[in-house]
Amino acid sequence: MTEKTGFSTVPEIIDNILKTLPLALREKIKETTCEGFCLKQHFDLGMMIRNKYFYQNPSRDKLIQNLGAEKDFMLLDGDEFSGIILEKLYERITTVKK
Secondary structure: OOOOOOOOOHHHHHHHHHHHOOHHHHHHHHOOOHHHHHHHHOOOHHHHHHHHHHHOOOOHHHHHHHHHHHOOOOOOOHHHHHHHHHHHHHHHHHHOOO
């Protein structure tokens, strides 16, 4: 089975990140604020998100279209994009119960 390389929606990206995110990190995320998580992960997880899911994403144009209101006419770059994904990842981890 080959690894998927094109991601055209935020939920696809979040699902893919969650496949490899250690349980211990998920638990730590639940103990912090969204702002704290995003700041702490900017140069770690945020850089991976920026590179893999934005700059190296063959479906980037479709992804940007699908962001719609999230993009809100801002100049979208890799850092802004990774911030959006980190916030959505935080929401998913802290609100979804198994």
